[in-house]
Amino acid sequence: MRGLMQDWPLLIHKVMDYAATEHPGRAVVSRSVEGPIVRSNYAEVRSRALRVAKRLTQDGIRLGDRVATLAWNTARHLETWYGITGLGAVYHTVNPRLFEDQIVYIISHAEDRLLFLDLTFVPLVEKLADRLPSIERYVVLTDGAHMPETKLRNAVAYEAWIDEVDEDFRWADFPETTAAGLCYTSGTTGEPKGVLYSHRSNVLHAMMTVMPDAFGLSTRDVVMPVVPLFHANSWSLAFAAPMAGAALVLPGPKLDGPSIYDILTTERVTFTAAVPTIWFALLQHLEKVGGGLPDLTRVAIGGSACPPAVIEAFERKYNVPVLHAWGMTEMSPVGSICSIKPEVQSEDYGALLGVKATQGYAPFGVEWKITDDAGRELPRDGKTFGRLKVRGTAVARRYFRREEEEILDQDGFFDTGDVATLDPHGYMRITDRSKDVIKSGGEWISSIDLENLAVGHPHVAEAAVIGIAHPKWDERPLLVVVAKPGMSPEKADVLEYLRPKIAKWWMPDDMVVVDEIPHTATGKILKTELRHRFRDYRLPTA
Amino acid sequence: MRGLMQDWPLLIHKVMDYAATEHPGRAVVSRSVEGPIVRSNYAEVRSRALRVAKRLTQDGIRLGDRVATLAWNTARHLETWYGITGLGAVYHTVNPRLFEDQIVYIISHAEDRLLFLDLTFVPLVEKLADRLPSIERYVVLTDGAHMPETKLRNAVAYEAWIDEVDEDFRWADFPETTAAGLCYTSGTTGEPKGVLYSHRSNVLHAMMTVMPDAFGLSTRDVVMPVVPLFHANSWSLAFAAPMAGAALVLPGPKLDGPSIYDILTTERVTFTAAVPTIWFALLQHLEKVGGGLPDLTRVAIGGSACPPAVIEAFERKYNVPVLHAWGMTEMSPVGSICSIKPEVQSEDYGALLGVKATQGYAPFGVEWKITDDAGRELPRDGKTFGRLKVRGTAVARRYFRREEEEILDQDGFFDTGDVATLDPHGYMRITDRSKDVIKSGGEWISSIDLENLAVGHPHVAEAAVIGIAHPKWDERPLLVVVAKPGMSPEKADVLEYLRPKIAKWWMPDDMVVVDEIPHTATGKILKTELRHRFRDYRLPTA
Numbered sequence A, B: 001m002r003g004l005m006q007d008w009p010l011l012i013h014k015v016m017d018y019a020a021t022e023h024p025g026r027a028v029v030s031r032s033v034e035g036p037i038v039r040s041n042y043a044e045v046r047s048r049a050l051r052v053a054k055r056l057t058q059d060g061i062r063l064g065d066r067v068a069t070l071a072w073n074t075a076r077h078l079e080t081w082y083g084i085t086g087l088g089a090v091y092h093t094v095n096p097r098l099f100e101d102q103i104v105y106i107i108s109h110a111e112d113r114l115l116f117l118d119l120t121f122v123p124l125v126e127k128l129a130d131r132l133p134s135i136e137r138y139v140v141l142t143d144g145a146h147m148p149e150t151k152l153r154n155a156v157a158y159e160a161w162i163d164e165v166d167e168d169f170r171w172a173d174f175p176e177t178t179a180a181g182l183c184y185t186s187g188t189t190g191e192p193k194g195v196l197y198s199h200r201s202n203v204l205h206a207m208m209t210v211m212p213d214a215f216g217l218s219t220r221d222v223v224m225p226v227v228p229l230f231h232a233n234s235w236s237l238a239f240a241a242p243m244a245g246a247a248l249v250l251p252g253p254k255l256d257g258p259s260i261y262d263i264l265t266t267e268r269v270t271f272t273a274a275v276p277t278i279w280f281a282l283l284q285h286l287e288k289v290g291g292g293l294p295d296l297t298r299v300a301i302g303g304s305a306c307p308p309a310v311i312e313a314f315e316r317k318y319n320v321p322v323l324h325a326w327g328m329t330e331m332s333p334v335g336s337i338c339s340i341k342p343e344v345q346s347e348d349y350g351a352l353l354g355v356k357a358t359q360g361y362a363p364f365g366v367e368w369k370i371t372d373d374a375g376r377e378l379p380r381d382g383k384t385f386g387r388l389k390v391r392g393t394a395v396a397r398r399y400f401r402r403e404e405e406e407i408l409d410q411d412g413f414f415d416t417g418d419v420a421t422l423d424p425h426g427y428m429r430i431t432d433r434s435k436d437v438i439k440s441g442g443e444w445i446s447s448i449d450l451e452n453l454a455v456g457h458p459h460v461a462e463a464a465v466i467g468i469a470h471p472k473w474d475e476r477p478l479l480v481v482v483a484k485p486g487m488s489p490e491k492a493d494v495l496e497y498l499r500p501k502i503a504k505w506w507m508p509d510d511m512v513v514v515d516e517i518p519h520t521a522t523g524k525i526l527k528t529e530l531r532h533r534f535r536d537y538r539l540p541t542a
Helices: A012-022 A042-058 A075-086 A100-110 A119-131 A158-162 A199-210 A233-244 A257-266 A276-289 A308-317 A349-356 A447-454 A491-501 A527-533 B012-022 B042-058 B075-086 B100-110 B119-131 B158-162 B199-210 B233-244 B257-266 B276-289 B308-317 B349-356 B447-454 B491-501 B527-533
Strands: A027-031 A037-041 A066-070 A090-093 A114-117 A137-140 A179-185 A193-198 A222-225 A247-250 A271-274 A298-301 A322-327 A334-338 A366-371 A386-392 A414-422 A428-433 A438-440 A443-445 A460-470 A474-483 A510-514 B027-031 B037-041 B066-070 B090-093 B114-117 B137-140 B179-185 B193-198 B222-225 B247-250 B271-274 B298-301 B322-327 B334-338 B366-371 B386-392 B414-422 B428-433 B438-440 B443-445 B460-470 B474-483 B510-514
Touching: A012 A042, A012 A075, A012 A199, A012 A233, A012 B366, A027 A042, A027 A075, A037 A042, A042 A075, A042 A158, A066 A075, A066 A100, A066 A119, A075 A090, A075 A114, A075 A179, A075 A247, A090 A100, A100 A119, A100 A179, A100 A193, A114 A119, A119 A137, A137 A158, A179 A199, A193 A199, A199 A233, A199 A334, A199 B199, A222 A233, A233 A247, A233 A271, A257 A276, A271 A276, A276 A298, A276 A308, A298 A308, A308 A322, A308 A349, A334 A366, A366 A414, A366 B012, A428 A447, A438 A460, A447 A460, A447 A474, A447 A491, A460 A527, A474 A491, A491 A510, B012 B042, B012 B075, B012 B199, B012 B233, B027 B042, B027 B075, B037 B042, B042 B075, B042 B158, B066 B075, B066 B100, B066 B119, B075 B090, B075 B114, B075 B179, B075 B247, B090 B100, B100 B119, B100 B179, B100 B193, B114 B119, B119 B137, B137 B158, B179 B199, B193 B199, B199 B233, B199 B334, B222 B233, B233 B247, B233 B271, B257 B276, B271 B276, B276 B298, B276 B308, B298 B308, B308 B322, B308 B349, B334 B366, B366 B414, B428 B447, B438 B460, B438 B474, B447 B460, B447 B474, B447 B491, B460 B527, B474 B491, B491 B510
Parallel strands: A027 A247, A066 A090, A066 A114, A090 A179, A114 A137, A222 A247, A222 A271, A271 A298, A298 A322, A438 A474, A474 A510, B027 B247, B066 B090, B066 B114, B090 B179, B114 B137, B222 B247, B222 B271, B271 B298, B298 B322, B474 B510
Antiparallel strands: A027 A037, A179 A193, A322 A334, A366 A386, A386 A414, A414 A428, A438 A443, A460 A474, B027 B037, B179 B193, B322 B334, B366 B386, B386 B414, B414 B428, B438 B443, B460 B474
16 A cells, blocks of 8 residues: 655755755855856756756757766856756766776766866866767856867857856656766776766765764755765765755865865855865864864765874864764765764763774665675674675665676675674774785785784884785785885884784784885775785795 | 666665664663653664564554554554554554544544554543444553453453564565555544555655754754654654664653653753643743753744744743744644744844744755645745645645545645745744635735734733625624633724734724633634634624
């Protein structure tokens, strides 16, 4: 028997309709790519999004078509998302930090028909345009006055383009499971894989992130997503802020410490979110200029594990609570947020910091488990670590145009590729990537834990740990280190330093000093390359 | 093109699974019907709900069957809801305050197969049992020691009944649009009408109410729904609290001022919700005993309009912010919550109180409009009032077993039966019921506004205003008053008192003094009866 409630599909344009109706004058402030601060509001964003939808329709864009964006966080970029999804097309955010070949690959794989791009990226796109045959038109997110000379196909300035139509457009009608957004993962191995979000998943995910123990957004908030719109939906903030009636501040292309501090302060931002690198830069700048953060009521940090020192600096020095978060493109992206349950609240800041350094617990809408390689669930004791697998309302079930490929286990869980512990209070701590964990005699050793400990040695600048084949134990850890300038770390000395800190069987079987450890474009250790380099290495214990 | 995200249906048991997994030890405290305070938690509630589901299955209850409850707010009542919905059956909450004939009508209309009832209601149900042929078994929510002698068909004590099974039960699998709950409206005219909630509507509605500008529930909250589970889902708190990981305090049968104050204080409740009557009683008790409300961080008041004096007492005397709310059974029930947007924030408490006395604005998931009788939308100017119509994710589209009856307009809006203004900031104020508003020469006069003003006159104890037929103006207002003891209100004097406070054309054409004004069971003025009494009344102006 069906319930007798209204059929009110969870569509993205309902979020903007809501914001424009209930919070029409709430500010949407952008640092424009042209330079100046530009002020808008939800009523205006909606009105312009309607024009985007109408104008795209005139360009022949239809339900299900992919429209790419290569742009910073600005109101114009936001408008294109709502315009694209409002007619049932799919926004495809292209990460400009990808390698050029990857950009060409994903635009071609997605068969994007139109590309919105910022002025910043015109030179890049001009260089690649010959290899982007699917793009029928380039819309440069600027006005006529700033429009550069370009030979890009059918190039037009955004403002001139939308000026050709009015806002008399009715959002299209379609089921909530309709595709809305596309974001490719930038794996270190293999081709990028596309995650195809639906209207439903984006709306539910936003509802989840608005909640008090997630980002806790309200009409009193001024929300600045430093995390880019091209980085997994900017952690949902492009949807969550208008849903909550919160003001938005979009920092445009300037993400350095001084620029972020300037806009945080002048716009009186209360909530912001970004990866740790951004916050390192901000804290360094604050050290230099001696400023404070009086308006900020909390900061979300994710994308990679946040060092406890950064959490402590925000909380103790600047009185800004940190929400450590974890997620991935396949999770829309939020998988967990570290808010403090009463049972882990503590007067002892050291103990509290221990909790805050975990990736937090699952919000409603995310289910998870840790398993061994055979898929058997492991205990939530805070010690045992296993493959972290997730299921939920905004988790991928397939990759775009690889639909034949099963990516869920028999219970519908997606393997995150992370290795983690879950403690009895539900807090999850990432201990490794599953391809990097060292499997020694059926037990797992966390390469990340060993690396974090090793860099505590006074002579070690950077450390990487990889598994090396071993005749008896399958794999044993090899510690690879870079020396601090003028220092010469000694194997015996470093291992002795580690001894009291780790289980006996975690002790690396050997240590090697190298000049440099290879990194990915985003600064992570490139373990595939390292493993390749040491593929013939023979441990002294073997 | 469909998105490629997981199919994770919004099912009620996922809320309890979530609470039992992420917040297993969070307290669920009940004042039992037997007397003592009983402590449980979400892990235990889930475990017992699984046994309820398994035991119901053994009693032959199947997907779509209706199971009634006639019970106070306790953990046992909560368990029955999750047990019933977890196998795909439908909880039907019976309001014990209905007239006996109405109780018989709704149980028969719903064809409830089993009834869970509190000890309190055994005598009532014994009296009605002969007229309840659909009920195959009565389960009394108590243990063997407290089980009374009764001839109710197949009567059994709840604890003995669930003790026959273990918790080895798998929640049933069905679409999220499946019916989950049934609640009848208690209209003053006609038979009660059943609103049939779905799993989806209840879960989405709970997500909406958890948000910061709604009830704003978190793991640090101790939530006490004084509003009964049989009163429109206790405003969603039975779902919203476990979803947020908040503790629950269930006050059982004792809803008087001293009992509520006792449990509020000893259990350190941070959030509570009820109708104004409950809060009158609490405030009166506080006046008497001189206590404070140090743990309470906000109180939600709805069900009927909350007098500004009650709001002011909570806020100024006890430092507890009030969330004025409005809704109805057909809305699951929350339609609006009066949280303060920055644009109406004020240092002037009088101005702020003016906002807080409105019913608030629509949360995400509720759309509304005001229209004239012809369905034309009216301006949101804070002055024009019209029929309030709503649309949304948890709004009824039909009544149960009256599916042939269209209750939505052509745009899918449901007419609430309320007349309201919407101001430019989005705040809604109920000015009347649409059947009570006085239609004079094409303009509407609010009977409630006139009544509220008239009771300000020193000689008037109570006032009611009804429309009387008029040859020229269609209707004109008649003011009916009850005198204060020993007073004799004079027509000329009362109308003179009103004159500076109202528009000229709002002035009642006559005033009548009566001994008593008729009321409904819940204390509202029974205008149908009053109109009937004055059906032959001729205005002096006619």
